[in-house]
Amino acid sequence: MANRPRVVVVGTGFAGYHCLRTLESLLGPDDADLVAVNPTDYMLYLPLLPEVTAGILDPRRIAVPLRTKLPRTRLVLGSVSDVDVADQKCTVVDIEGRESVLEWDRLVITSGSVTRLLSIPGVAEYAKGFRSIAEAVFLRDHILRQLELAEQSDDPAERAARTTFVVVGAGYTGTELAAQGQLLTREALRRYKGLSEKDVRWLLVDMAPRVLPGLSKRLSGPALRVLRRRGVDVRLQTSVKEVTATCVKLTDDTEIPTRTVAWCVGVRPDPLVESTQLEAVQGRIAVDRKLRTAANQNVFAAGDVAAVPDATRPGEITPMTAQHAQRQGKVAGVNVAASLGHGMMHQYKHHDLGFLVDLAGPSAVADPLHIPISGLPAKAITRGYHLLALPGNRARVLADWAIDLVSTRQFVQLGLVRGTSMEDADQPPM
Template identity: 65%
Template sequence: MGKPRVLVVGAGFAGFHCLRGLEKALPADDAELVVVNPADHMLYVPLLPEVAGGTLDPRRVAVPLRPGLPRTRLVLAHATSVDLDARTCTAVDVEGRSQELNWDRLVLTAGSVTRLMSVPGVAEHALGFKSVAEAVYLRDHVLRQIELAEQDGDPARTTFVVVGAGYTGTELVAQGQRLAEAAARNRKVPPIRWVLVDLAPRVLPGLDERLSGPALKVLRSRGVDVRLETTVSEVTATCAKLSDGTEVPTKTAVWCVGVRPDPLVESFGLPTVRGRLAVGTDLTVPGHPHVFAAGDVAAVPDVFNGGDPTPMTAQHAERQGKLAAHNVAASLGHGTPRQYRHRDLGFVVDLAGGQAVANPLHVPLTGWPAKVVARGYHLLAMPGNRVRVAADWLTGLLTRRQVVQFGLVPAAGVRLGDADRVDAGRG
């Protein structure tokens, strides 16, 4: 019969840590490990705003899979469908070639995609922010608009609108504002203006309230126009129309509203909770004891929050991935299953420069103490590239922020409508 095959779909936080755990828990002769992923790296998403802000090289947030997972076979492709009865998974690569993979244990960790809402013009004119390509394009775009504004004096070019004041949007505005100010130094351009819009009554609505006030104070002290309890009603090529009737002339609208589970979830026809696969606290899919799910695709009951699904955060995804590895190994005769139990350890939000907010172990910090905690947390949480990231940060303390644009990423594919079509093709 050969060795049982454990197939992991997706190599984000949950998938990567699941595979790393499996390589430690299972002897080499006991199982074959295979991962289906469209890229040869794990993306450390929390540092994408620093890529867009020009403080980190894009390669720093891409952790290579092969050196980190030497026993795992990588299938560079998108998983398009899974047959639970036949125990097969169909994967399609970038050249359109399809292959069918058998499995004895399946771990679904496909992650999430940008949540595209039915706001007129968003798909056509807004930029996404969930990949290295989108972060690099946005950095180049901001610098390009400032160059062009020096030539034509159009204030719409130096006005940047970010929709969504959650973790990503707040950090992106902080980093982008610093990048734009550095690029505009000693230039005759219209005033730099960043507008942050969110329907919530405060920034960072999903995090501790003790982080929201200091973060808002930092942003507004830098001149960021924060519009709360407001949303975008329409986006055009030259304007963002807000729900309060305001029209903001701009050539840059970035969509950071939220994410939804990978469309692959919809193909299963299994029970879901808020669009995520319903699973037990042992991460198995009910009725399918050989199928596990973790991370953003899984509605894992939070025993510390009345059984509601755990938030879609990297912290939960990483720990669920580790538990999935333990329970898959247990199903193959190595150990005993465990249940998912994890209390949030707190969050960190880097606001660029010497500013940050953090609540490690729920102790609120601001300024440089929070900055040290934030960077220390990321260095500990990253499964690779730590020395390179630390070197970039050290260089940033000693030199000015680089404001070079390369134009390597085309506009096609980074618009939200293009990205959504790519994602939908995976389902």
């Protein structure tokens, strides 16, 4: 192993996972030592996270095991805290907080993005994050706990607060979460004799003038109609001013008593970008179309953490989407292999193929190849795409979907929420 070049990939999201899959297919066992640094031993398929909260999918379905799918890659459980580009070393902090130094011959930074926390009082303390399996399962437990406590309460004000659920951010994730969450509580209410549908309130809040502001306008109208038809209170051009243990205060001076604020405002590039001291564009590592950095041709970056020139939109960089991350990861793998003498380098170019948004139940909106559709056809296309894009567990996901069609969901808590209020709830950090 000492004589082989070492390729270190930081992060195994869409970009990192597909980079390593490509490297394993292009390089022989003796061509390079492949190392992945990631806090978990799986690749998380984020687009299906709302279905985990809704209880449709088992959490393991969207966790693609790295040791199974990447048999030739050595996994280091931890995070990279610092990168020394000149000496070609990086500092790794393992899951127990211990530091070590990892040398590399080729470095691929694909650490993705993190939840964007605005400087709003109370958000970090009281809002619920929605970026990991732990947060998704915790949120489901929390929602069911609030229904239980609301039914037991004799105080009308407390009952109303516990059955009010606020989702902040009407982008892809927030819109899907509000849609899935509303159907989750509607179905769960059949088990709560002391509550009815009129007692439960869902709100979706965003500063943008429309839902799904980052996607095609042709998806916004149908999605908004579906949400409002189901009774979701959509507040546009409105933001959050403060979150407390018992309410959320909006910028229009409205105070909404609630025990649940789900934070889906958006993401920002991994803070690792700052420690690399590499040139950055909009907070993302600057790379050329071959995904290489100017400071060191042995350093590559892809996905949300990389500012990749968009060949289809001159002068702009590619948006932070799974569609681009997956394809950039493959190109990064091809180019790293080429830099080691295996194949030719490619330049990244990808035309946006459209987007799909699952609105729970039979509803969805999509614009595959920029042809807008909605309803059951969009639902079929959405699920078909996810099955194709999911790197593993497809049969199990399909089985869960089939079971959800023919049987009722299990509405039980898993014991993740030990507190009885937002102040003492034991929640995962955002």
